[in-house]
Amino acid sequence: MKYRASRSPLTWLGGLLALYLAVPLIAFLIRLAQPGDRGFDTPGLWPALWTSIESATIATALVCLFGIPMARWLARSRGPVARAVGGLVLLPIALPPVMSGLVLIYLVGPYSRLGELFNGGLTESVAGVVIAQTFVAGPFLIIAARTAFQGVDPALEDLAASLGHRPAARFWLVTMRIAAPGIRAGLLLTWLRAIGEYGATVLLAYHPYTLPVFTYVQFSSTGIPTTQAPTALALGVAIVVLIVAEIRLPRLLAGRGGRVDATAAATGASGSGPQPVEPVRVSMNLDVVVGGFRLVVAHEAASHRIAILGPSGAGKSMTLRAIAGFLGPDAGEVRFNSDVMTRVTVEARHLGYVPQGHTLFPGRSVWQQVVFATDADPSLAGWWLRTLRLDGLAGRLPGQLSGGQKQRVALARALARAPRLLLLDEPFSALDAPVREELRRELRRLQREAGLSTVLVTHDPEEAALLADEILVVADGRLLQAGPRAEVFARPASPQVARLLGIPNLIPATVAAPGLLALDAPTDAASEAPGLRIAAGTGSLPAGTAVLWTVRPDHVTIAPLAAGRPWDEIADHYPCVVDDVADIGTLTTLTVRLPGDQELRVRTTDQVAVAPGDACLVRLPPADITAWPAAPDSATGPAGSLALAAGTEGAGASLGPPTRRS
Incomplete structure (x- = not known):
């Protein structure tokens, strides 16, 4: 049976919440439709509505002007100062609105220093309403904008800088454009919270009435009937604002913009190609x-x-x-x-x-x-x-x-x-x-x-x-x-470089003699078989020096065992046993095992006629073998490493002539 979202418990829970939010509004609209005095003719209703709209708009504008830069700073800053400021931003939300009003009285009340400076004009005025609304509603924009700015990939600003845009242009053309949906949501929440503010406003600026204060006064004096009008107006204003907030101009212009882009590209496509420029080293x-x-x-x-x-x-x-x-x-x-x-x-x-x-x-x-x-x-x-x-x-x-x-x-x-x-x-x-x-x-x-x-x-x-x-x-x-x-590929400066270059064959050995490496056999008291000796350039390294040597997989050749002829009579050929053969279409990768139980990777485009378990020979050209002293302090980089053999493809001459085994 296919999963259906409508049968999900989450859908039912969400539906119950939506029903809970809708039922009171539906009940109010039913009551509003009934005949009777609903308070639309009550003196002071329309001035209260205008005061609320005016003050909420001014408060939102102030929060926008100062809150967006603060949000940007909080999004990009770390440390105790940023954390302290972020905590202060949250405090107005944590405080009950009435307590917020009391706190503001200590700052701008008629008997505070700031209030005396303005002759008490910061309370019982539209300015007082704006101060109260800004304090209570401001955090909504700052929090939303900070989250939006945190979601902007800093790489996009760097990219804009590389394309010639200066900091101010990067902020407006990149950061603000990407963060705009979050900022828009924060502005909407700020305005709605401001126009609905009651507690802080009634303490700081009882007059002039805002719509919430007017509604409370009507409810206290005449009861519910005359509060229907301000409630209906508040509901209507909220619906209008929500509808306006959903308008997206880019969506309306998307189709036209696409045609303009296509026309511009078609015009530009007839242009000439890039002009020669000076090479940059x-x-x-x-x-x-x-x-x-x-x-x-x-x-x-x-x-x-x-x-x-x-x-x-x-x-x-x-x-x-x-x-x-x-x-x-x-x-x-x-x-x-x-x-x-x-x-x-x-x-x-x-x-x-x-x-x-x-x-x-x-x-x-x-x-x-x-x-x-x-x-x-x-x-x-x-x-x-x-x-x-x-x-x-x-x-x-x-x-x-x-x-x-x-x-x-x-x-x-x-x-x-x-x-x-x-x-x-x-x-x-x-x-x-x-x-x-x-x-x-x-x-x-x-x-x-x-x-x-x-x-x-x-x-x-x-x-x-x-x-x-x-x-x-x-x-x-x-x-x-x-x-x-x-x-670099032919002569890696160290085993670490060889690994980073994707060269898989890094095998330990010992300098047996000038031009000769010994792959010692595993310690076995019952066996006196000597280890394998491989011809390679050893430079000035003395006998007995532990080394790591490598050869590129594509420089190794697989050869069959010659019937009736010992392998050590064939120059640069060594015995091995095939462990694995992987044919990946364009080439074949083999893993073979040398005496001494050392793995060697081989890569070839030739036809391979061996299978796992077969004995065969591998050719290891001495000039293609690179070795380094195995001591950790000598494999840290070019200054402390030693490339002992020449590379291929004309990369250079070897440090010494390869010595064949005796």
Whole structure:
């Protein structure tokens, strides 16, 4: 049986509450419809209504003027002062209204210093009514607005800054726009609470009558009949205000806006593409602490396409934010080519910034997103929409886009201002594998065709290799290695770097002799079999030094055992047993076990003719093996690590000629 909401206990409980709230109002309306004196002709009724509307509106305006900045400050502030102010804001709600009136008398009463300064004009006047209503109703707006501001993603303000908008513009165009529904609800609650206030008002400003005070006076003097009129007026005003509060102008204009966006995009799509710009090479000398995390990174890039690679929490995004200027001038020196950018504000650096996730501005169409920058070129924006296959989507809102489309919009928005430098903070991490692969190839094509200067943050070695010419490897806020892509991948500076580069084979060994590593067999008193000896560059390391060595899985070759020929007569070939064979379509991954019970991963695109349990040979070219001293203090980074063997693809020469086993 399908679940039906109408049969849920929650629905019934909600229905009972709605019935409880509606029955008194229905009973009142029935009584109001009956003939008799309902009090509409009572003197003072209409002035009391006007006094209530006027004072509630003034009080709400004052709360809006001062309460929204306070709410914004409370939403962004931490510490004892903010907590104390937040508690004070709640006190008027906790106090009974009559007590609030008494507290206000001590402040603005006719015998207080402030009251004497105004000759008692702050009580028994409209000013007194406004003071009472502001005190009692103000917290409703502040609490609602604070919650709304807390729901605004700070990344959106940073994004607006990267698009050239200054602080005031960011507040009005981004923060207020997103927080507007919560602020609107707070203003509505504030106005309704103010117009209904009785306790504080009757003590502070008995005259002129507000509608609640007038109603109480009528009830005390003539009973219920003449209170029907003020009650009906209060109910009518509340209904009108609620209806007006539900009007959403953007909804009324949504259809027209979508057509305007589509027309503008179609016009811009005929424009020319980006003009060639000077490549930007980033240099940085950063030393900054944020939330107890210290980042120390110094590097001068030789390429205009670099990638910052590392695990989660390594400081990659923090490095990118420092380059963008979000961390301020105290983060350290940043240069674009020879231009020192350290004290240049974010909005003046002329960047394109694509943050993590699908970060689009809520409530803005695709076209409004891509032309949001202060210096966005509509013609160029239309060209990028077409180039990124977003034409036809200009009028859509973020909720109407797929993940890949959102990421394309974010990229088009960053590129529509012809940025000097494009910053990408793990832009594809939240996407499905097919979409991620497609967008990677798209960005690589744009790098090549448009000459984009890019800084990419990623934890994916394949993505870094695909989209950068130079790679910086960071971990724990430190730079472990930096250099050209081929050199970094071919010669990792330490075992930690090798792991971060996705190189799985890290195997312990001992230097047996110059150019020879020993994989010692497990301790076994019943066995005197020697351990396996592997030819590899050992540099100047003395015999007996414990090391870790690695070889890339795609540099290992599987070979069958040669019938009638010992394996040790075949150069660079070693015996092993196949543990696992995984065919994933485009390539095959094997796990083999060397003597000494050491696992080795192999990756190949060739046809594999072995199965788990088979004995075979693996070829390990000495020039492809990299080794490091195994001592912890020598594997902390480039300065304390030793790459002993040459890389491939022309990365460099080995430290010494490989020694074959005897």
